[in-house]
Amino acid sequence: MDKDTIISVKDLHVKFTLRGAILNVIRGISLDIHQGESIAIVGESGSGKSVFTKTFLGMLDSNGYIDSGEILFRTDDSGSDESIVDLAKFTTEKEWLTIRGRQIAMVMQDPMTSLNPLRTIGKQLEETVLLHHKGMSKEDAHKRAVQLLTDVGINEPERRCKQYPHEFSGGMRQRVVIAIALACDPRVLICDEPTTALDVTIQAQILKLIHELQQKLNLTTIYITHDLGVVANVADRIAVMYAGDIIEVGDVNEIFYQPCHPYTWALLSSLPQLGIKGEDLYSIAGTPPNLQMEIKGDAFAPRNPYALKIDYLERPPFFDVSPTHKVRTWLKDPRAPQVEPPETVNRLGEGRL
Amino acid sequence: MASYIVKRVLRSFITLFLVVTIVFCLLRFMPVEGYFNNFDKMTPEQIERQLDARGLNDPLPTQLVRFYNDLVHMDLGESIKYRPGVPITEILAQRIPMSMLLGTISLVLALALGIPFGRLMTRYKGRIPDHIGTAFVVLIQAVPAVVYYLFIQMYGTSLAGLPLLFSRTNLATYVLPIISLAIGNIAYYAMWVxxxxxxxxxxxxxxxxxxxxxxxxxxxxxxIFRNAFVPLVQYIPTSLILTLVGSIYVESIYSIPGMGGLLVKAIQMQDNTLVQALVLIYxxxxxxxxxxxxxxxxxxxxxISFGKKGGAR
Known part of the structure; x- marks a missing residue:
């Protein structure tokens, strides 16, 4: 594990039992997340984005479990190997309490329901502060809560502390949720579709806020989203997920301007910004695979117009496109035929986004 | 909030007035036979005289005004048939404390047991304590109350040797009625919690x-518990107050001189004043x-806030 890697996932398999059947929800993900970076995990609904990050906090639903694999996490900045723990081995709540909030924090999708409706904002913040600073006085916790509210851009924090969540607007609540997430000085912040439930003007504000806080606090942020517009603005790197696997990962520019996986092509082609007036918008034919089945080869092959024979037989390995850009597709094999990305994707290079 | 409560109380008085007036009028439409024990042997003159004496031959509005006039002077009238001549207030004063005492103890017991049971079931959801609890709740809900009242009576007296007949001074006789009254509520609170x-x-x-x-x-x-308890808070005052209505079955099984069944008896006997008083109180x-x-x-x-619009989402 590199010194600047904070989370290193190795061949992670997550399964769910559902009505007697077993679902292979995460199928062998490997991913390194670097200290201080901002990485976006994109993919369509049901691709396993949320499940993947929930494993970092031990928050899988009760019917889900890690079947195999490692989630190595560096618990401090010393760079020594002693500070590395394997989150996949955690079983007790006691172990998780050393991680949740103080190492890895989370901002969830819907700020309208993320706060306890019967407690004041101040109480909810103070509670979080006290959780991780045992022995801190009530007054100090309150001061810290006020400071946190100020940090996330809430006016009149003293007065706001005494109010209940229903007295806040959606955007303001999401700011409070972010303040709560930051209350224990975490090193990693997972933002699970942080702006999906907000209107567009507020979206931009919240993303800007997270971005500023990330710079200020040297946070590692993981965004989960299906909105590529969001990604383009905030992420340093992008990991594209399909059917429980990361099929392409690279810097933002690499993914947007030199995508290599046919699924990434299809995803980018679906961007409404790339549509041509008068023509139908692009959509990917078919449906994602049934996760109950053992998937052979490349999961995207049945929907992939460029699929090769081998795509149906054997799972492609990662091919390095550049030192930072990796892709899981047989098209990058030296023996594969040369396939050009579709016309729509090339339009991205013309700066249409 | 104060103005809301005033409005609420005024509206409640209208409801109360309507309920009592309607019941009052309906009672007057009952056949006159019900007022007498030996109707068949009475001559029409005797009947007329009796009805006149009780004011039952006056026009309905007159009777109604008389009733409300008495009510304003805190006079609920006298029982005409259940215990002829005895003031209603006296009958109630004898019976209400007994029902309330047993009812309150059993409600407290139900809360004290039902809530922890509910929490236990939540904590072990889908595991053995939850299954046992669910079985208990389903059983209590599905079986008619009379059936388990009788079981409690049977086994309580034969196995535990507890006394069957209620006596005000013997605390051991309180046990079975209280258990009978509480058991349904225990299941109820456990289920909802x-x-x-x-x-x-x-x-x-x-x-x-x-x-x-x-x-x-x-x-x-x-x-979780605190937030889950909010919807239950609304019903506890009502259940507490309504303990004074008593329980028909439990009180008759153990011969408890409570309120249980009094309304039914009063209606059967066509004891108008008693029915009116009970309807009003309930x-x-x-x-x-x-x-x-x-x-x-x-x-x-x-x-939730009173009076202001749009307080809640």
């Missing part, structure tokens, strides 16, 4: 609390219970 707690624990704020590192024990007791108490319940809700849930 479990259900509301499970609802709450699936909410996003609980997930956020877990993600920020709150341990599950604190989360259960301080947040409606009055139900309405008070609901108002107190609503006020209690505003105290525990900041989203």
């Amino acid at each position: 479990r259900r509301y707690m499970i609802d709450e624990s699936n909410k996003d704020y609980v997930k956020l609390a877990i993600a920020k590192g709150v341990n599950s024990r604190t989360l259960m007791s301080k947040q 409606s009055f108490l139900s309405i008070i219970g609901l108002i107190i319940g609503d006020i209690a809700m505003t105290l525990v849930d900041p989203r």
Whole structure:
């Protein structure tokens, strides 16, 4: 594990039992997340984005479990190997309490329901502060809560502390949720579709806020989203997920301007910004695979117009496109035929986004 | 809030007035035979005289005005048939304390046992304690109350050797009636506490609390339970007040001189004054219970506020 890697996932398999059947929800993900970076995990609904990050906090639903694999996490900045723990081995709540909030924090999708409706904002913040600073006085916790509210851009924090969540607007609540997430000085912040439930003007504000806080606090942020517009603005790197696997990962520019996986092509082609007036918008034919089945080869092959024979037989390995850009597709094999990305994707290079 | 309560109380008086007036009028439409024990042997003159004496031959509005006039002077009248000549207030004063005492003890017992049972079932959801609890709840809900009352009576007296007949001075005789009264409520509270707690624990704020590192024990007791209890708060005042109505079965099984069945008896006997008084009291108490319940809700849930529009989402 590199010194600047904070989370290193190795061949992670997550399964769910559902009505007697077993679902292979995460199928062998490997991913390194670097200290201080901002990485976006994109993919369509049901691709396993949320499940993947929930494993970092031990928050899988009760019917889900890690079947195999490692989630190595560096618990401090010393760079020594002693500070590395394997989150996949955690079983007790006691172990998780050393991680949740103080190492890895989370901002969830819907700020309208993320706060306890019967407690004041101040109480909810103070509670979080006290959780991780045992022995801190009530007054100090309150001061810290006020400071946190100020940090996330809430006016009149003293007065706001005494109010209940229903007295806040959606955007303001999401700011409070972010303040709560930051209350224990975490090193990693997972933002699970942080702006999906907000209107567009507020979206931009919240993303800007997270971005500023990330710079200020040297946070590692993981965004989960299906909105590529969001990604383009905030992420340093992008990991594209399909059917429980990361099929392409690279810097933002690499993914947007030199995508290599046919699924990434299809995803980018679906961007409404790339549509041509008068023509139908692009959509990917078919449906994602049934996760109950053992998937052979490349999961995207049945929907992939460029699929090769081998795509149906054997799972492609990662091919390095550049030192930072990796892709899981047989098209990058030296023996594969040369396939050009579709016309729509090339339009991205013309700066249409 | 004050102005809301005033409005609420005034509206309640209208409801009360309507209920009592309608019941009053309906009683007057009953056949006159019911007023007499030996109707068949009476001559029409005797009947007329009796009806005149009781004021039952006056026009309905006159009777109604007389009734309300007495009521304003705190006079509920005298029983005409159940215990002829005895003031209603005296009958009630004898019977209400007994029913309330047993009812209150059993309600406290039900809360003290039902709530922890519900919490236990939530904590072990889908495991053995939950299955046992669910079986108990289903059994109690499905079997008619009379059946388990009789079982409690049978086994309570034969196995535990507890006395069957109630006696005011012997505390051992309180045990079986209280258990009988409490057992249904235990199941009721266990069921709803479990259900509301499970609802709450699936909410996003609980997930956020877990993600920020709150341990599950604190989360259960301080947040999930508290929030789950809010909907129950509304009903507790009503159930407490309505304990004075008593229970027909339990009180008759153990011969408890309580309120249970008094209304039914009064209606059968066509004891108009007693029926009117009971209807008035029961409606009055139900309405008070609901108002107190609503006020209690505003105290525990900041989203609910009286008078202001759009306080809650």
